[in-house]
Amino acid sequence: MKEIFESILAAYKNKEGSIISLLQDVQETFGFIPEEAVDWFSKKLDIPASRFYGIATFYAQFHLKPRGKNIITACCGTACHVKGSERLINRLLIELEIPPDENTTNDRRFTVEKVACVGTCGMAPVVIINKKVYGKMTADKLVKEVKTLESKKKTDNNDHNEG
Amino acid sequence: MERFRANVLMCSGTGCVASGTMKIKTALSEELKKRGLEKEIKIVLTGCNGYCAQGPVMVVYPDGIFYQSLIVEEVPKLVEEHFLKGRPYQKLMFEEPRKKIPIPTMSEIPFFKYQVLRVLRNRGLLDPESLDEYIARDGYMATAKALTQMTPEEIVKVVKDSGLRGRGGAGFPTGLKWELALKTKSDVKYVVCNGDEGDPGAFMDRSVMEADPHAVIEGMIICAKAIGSHQGYIYVRAEYPLAVKRLQIAIDQCYEAGLLGKNILGTGFNFDLKIYQGAGAFVCGEETALMRSIEGKRGMPRPRPPFPVYEGLWGKPTVLNNVETFGNIPPIILNGADWFSSLGTDRSKGTKVFALTGKVKNTGLIEVPLGTSLREIIYDIGGGIEGGEAFKAVQTGGPSGGCIPAELLDMEVDYESLALAGSIMGSGGMVVMDEDNCMVDIAKFFLSFTQAESCGKCTPCRVGTKRLLEILERITSGKGKKGDIELLEELSQDIKATSLCGLGMTAPNPVLSTIRYFRHEYEAHIKDKKCPAAICKELLTYSILEEFCNGCGACKRVCPAEAITGQRKKLHKIDSKLCIKCGTCFDVCKFKAVMKS
Numbered sequence: 001m002k003e004i005f006e007s008i009l010a011a012y013k014n015k016e017g018s019i020i021s022l023l024q025d026v027q028e029t030f031g032f033i034p035e036e037a038v039d040w041f042s043k044k045l046d047i048p049a050s051r052f053y054g055i056a057t058f059y060a061q062f063h064l065k066p067r068g069k070n071i072i073t074a075c076c077g078t079a080c081h082v083k084g085s086e087r088l089i090n091r092l093l094i095e096l097e098i099p100p101d102e103n104t105t106n107d108r109r110f111t112v113e114k115v116a117c118v119g120t121c122g123m124a125p126v127v128i129i130n131k132k133v134y135g136k137m138t139a140d141k142l143v144k145e146v147k148t149l150e151s152k153k154k155t156d157n158n159d160h161n162e163g
Numbered sequence: 164m165e166r167f168r169a170n171v172l173m174c175s176g177t178g179c180v181a182s183g184t185m186k187i188k189t190a191l192s193e194e195l196k197k198r199g200l201e202k203e204i205k206i207v208l209t210g211c212n213g214y215c216a217q218g219p220v221m222v223v224y225p226d227g228i229f230y231q232s233l234i235v236e237e238v239p240k241l242v243e244e245h246f247l248k249g250r251p252y253q254k255l256m257f258e259e260p261r262k263k264i265p266i267p268t269m270s271e272i273p274f275f276k277y278q279v280l281r282v283l284r285n286r287g288l289l290d291p292e293s294l295d296e297y298i299a300r301d302g303y304m305a306t307a308k309a310l311t312q313m314t315p316e317e318i319v320k321v322v323k324d325s326g327l328r329g330r331g332g333a334g335f336p337t338g339l340k341w342e343l344a345l346k347t348k349s350d351v352k353y354v355v356c357n358g359d360e361g362d363p364g365a366f367m368d369r370s371v372m373e374a375d376p377h378a379v380i381e382g383m384i385i386c387a388k389a390i391g392s393h394q395g396y397i398y399v400r401a402e403y404p405l406a407v408k409r410l411q412i413a414i415d416q417c418y419e420a421g422l423l424g425k426n427i428l429g430t431g432f433n434f435d436l437k438i439y440q441g442a443g444a445f446v447c448g449e450e451t452a453l454m455r456s457i458e459g460k461r462g463m464p465r466p467r468p469p470f471p472v473y474e475g476l477w478g479k480p481t482v483l484n485n486v487e488t489f490g491n492i493p494p495i496i497l498n499g500a501d502w503f504s505s506l507g508t509d510r511s512k513g514t515k516v517f518a519l520t521g522k523v524k525n526t527g528l529i530e531v532p533l534g535t536s537l538r539e540i541i542y543d544i545g546g547g548i549e550g551g552e553a554f555k556a557v558q559t560g561g562p563s564g565g566c567i568p569a570e571l572l573d574m575e576v577d578y579e580s581l582a583l584a585g586s587i588m589g590s591g592g593m594v595v596m597d598e599d600n601c602m603v604d605i606a607k608f609f610l611s612f613t614q615a616e617s618c619g620k621c622t623p624c625r626v627g628t629k630r631l632l633e634i635l636e637r638i639t640s641g642k643g644k645k646g647d648i649e650l651l652e653e654l655s656q657d658i659k660a661t662s663l664c665g666l667g668m669t670a671p672n673p674v675l676s677t678i679r680y681f682r683h684e685y686e687a688h689i690k691d692k693k694c695p696a697a698i699c700k701e702l703l704t705y706s707i708l709e710e711f712c713n714g715c716g717a718c719k720r721v722c723p724a725e726a727i728t729g730q731r732k733k734l735h736k737i738d739s740k741l742c743i744k745c746g747t748c749f750d751v752c753k754f755k756a757v758m759k760s
Contacts, residue, residue: 018459019459020442020456020459021440021459023442024401024440024442054461055442055459055460055461058444058461058462058618059441059442059443059444059462060442060443060444061401061441061442061443062442076363077363077364078363078364078520078521078558078561078592078594078608078609079363079364079520079521079526079594080363081363081605081608082521082522082594082596082600082605083521083522087745087746087750090745090746090747091745091747091750094723094745094747115402116361116363116445116612116616117361117362117363117364117365117366117402118177118402119177119360119365119366119369119370119402119403120177120178120181120215120366121215121363121364121365121366121518121520121526121592121594122178122215122216122218122366122518122519122520122526122527122528123178123181123182123215123218123526124520124521124526126181132181133177133180133181134181135178135181135182135218139747139750139751140750140751
């Protein structure tokens with residue numbers, strides 16, 4: 001892990017004001033901001049860990065907990081809201097059996113996140129599944145996509161078992 | 164250069180790509196190859212065309228035939244008809260909604276007919292990743308003019324005389340901002356482009372950055388020359404990866420072509436430009452917060468004055484303009500101030516790009532002269548309300564704006580008229596709502612957004628928005644009390660008057676405007692404990708209609724609360740005590756047997 005930290009740091013040597021970019025790189029690599037990363041960079045750069053956490057918790061982009069294998073981002077912008085995004089999300093949470101006040105399934109296969117607006121309002125309601133944008137989403141279409149992902153996971157497992 | 168008989172300009176904006184552009188492109192190139200036409204017909208992926216509702220869309224030139232709602236199955240027929248037999252394929256054309264007559268050319272389709280394209284002048288016409296194509300459309304002519312023939316004072320004068328006002332929301336005169344920065348003496352000055360389009364419901368900046376990145380860069384170079392800056396930043400929000408990618412390609416091309424960096428166009432003028440990616444915070448759309456974010460800190464605003472033109476990024480004089488504002492600059496330099504101010508109203512000149520979305524037929528991005536009426540925008544361009552429901556309101560200006568009711572549909576849209584109606588121009592989002600939308604719910608929606616996005620620095624915004632939200636939640640859950648409306652109004656005024664930055668000062672607008680025009684809906688929630696639009700969950704009851712239920716059991720299977728009982732092929736029932744009002748049964752019932760009231 002240290003080598004990865006080193007390589008991320010190499011790009012930001014001696015630059016004040018690059019904590020955000022640095023954290024973006026950490027998250028890109030690990031999918032979230034691990035505590036070890038903050039400790040390591042804090043010592044290395046002599047910047048208090050609180051500064052890192054202050055930034056990581058301020059911006060919506062950063063996650064302090066590991067996320068699921070599949071990321072479903074539901075847009076909750078105005079256009080999506082008036083076209084019923086809230087009902088879509090409720091259905092999804094029920095379908096995936098995500099515990100209340102959580103956003104990831106217990107087995108960490110799925111994370112459901114809300115985002116303020118992805119700027120594809122002409123296609124509302126919009127859902128992004130693993131970085132692919134789906135427009136004019138309906139509850140049925142969404143459940144179908146999720147089921148496809150679930151079954152894919154199962155075949156992956158089978159392949160793995162056979163291998 | 165290779166020449167082609169026809170060019171297919173295929174929209175590759177985020178909207179059309181989501182609708183399947185890439186599949187169409189593959190199918191089309193395969194079909195063209197199969198027919199031996201690959202050397203005659205060229206496919207170009209362009210930026211956003213604007214007509215997102217009909218995606219995927221493409222336009223075939225030289226004839227300008229517009230094809231919409233493309234599907235892979237129709238591609239062979241399209242190629243055969245249009246490219247082999249030479250007769251445009253009517254099945255994929257736009258149809259006049261009443262008479263059902265196909266309209267072949269883009270310029271005749273109502274959605275496009277009433278628009279005036281200035282900022283979006285290149286939309287759907289060029290490959291956003293090609294500098295040559297931008298130059299072929301007069302690109303960088305304005306830069307050349309500004310750098311070789313104009314003094315900074317002359318540039319500032321043209322921009323000032325044009326009457327251009329900031330397109331990010333507040334509408335501050337752009338020329339004046341530049342003049343102040345020009346007059347401020349400093350060894351270092353910055354030009355910053357605000358591409359942190361945070362307003363939910365607005366996507367014009369994304370579209371411009373994705374479809375015409377060079378236009379933004381050009382506007383920034385001209386600004387840099389005008390104020391004497393040598394370093395610029397484009398702040399793009401993290402949710403826009405394609406915009407970041409295309410801007411980076413454009414910047415790299417400019418460095419290679421000598422349009423950025425040292426000695427631009429051999430004039431001795433230097434300007435460097437970098438992209439800075441935001442990390443997801445609405446408040447960073449506020450200028451002082453945005454600059455803090457570039458400095459790598461928490462994006463919290465600071466009191467103004469000092470204004471950024473005196474003390475901005477790293478304490479140096481900084482001009483910060485929005486994407487659309489910069490996009491307006493090159494044509495102003497080329498065509499002059501009078502050309503620009505020939506359109507618009509008394510105090511709002513030029514055109515404005517609006518994101519027309521919500522319950523309107525033709526959703527998408529439009530550009531119209533300021534002063535165009537809401538009715539023209541929603542009915543002539545937007546094609547009216549989707550599904551035939553009655554128009555209720557149009558929300559402009561995002562979370563800082565307000566809802567404008569049907570009585571004001573003939574209002575001419577400009578900065579002043581919107582403010583007078585209790586809303587704002589904002590970045591130009593227009594979300595149309597019909598009778599099925601609850602206005603108290605909309606107010607709650609915006610407040611939950613602003614409350615979550617409040618940076619927490621000043622008390623009126625941090626605590627005030629929370630209290631507003633609590634009251635709205637109380638009302639929408641049927642626990643509203645007499646006096647709540649007055650309390651909302653009083654608190655809103657206090658927050659507006661005492662907040663530190665634009666976020667807090669405008670956050671109560673959605674509440675105030677909905678109370679102003681839709682007070683009766685608030686009263687229905689509070690007094691009658693009813694939601695007239697049947698949206699607010701706690702005020703609804705779900706039941707099954709005997710005459711429509713055939714006992715298929717679909718609702719019973721999906722009910723997460725196991726509140727539905729009934730035997731197969733017999734009438735089902737919902738136990739209102741167990742029902743969590745999630746609405747899933749309503750969504751799955753194909754026989755419209757589930758009723759909410």
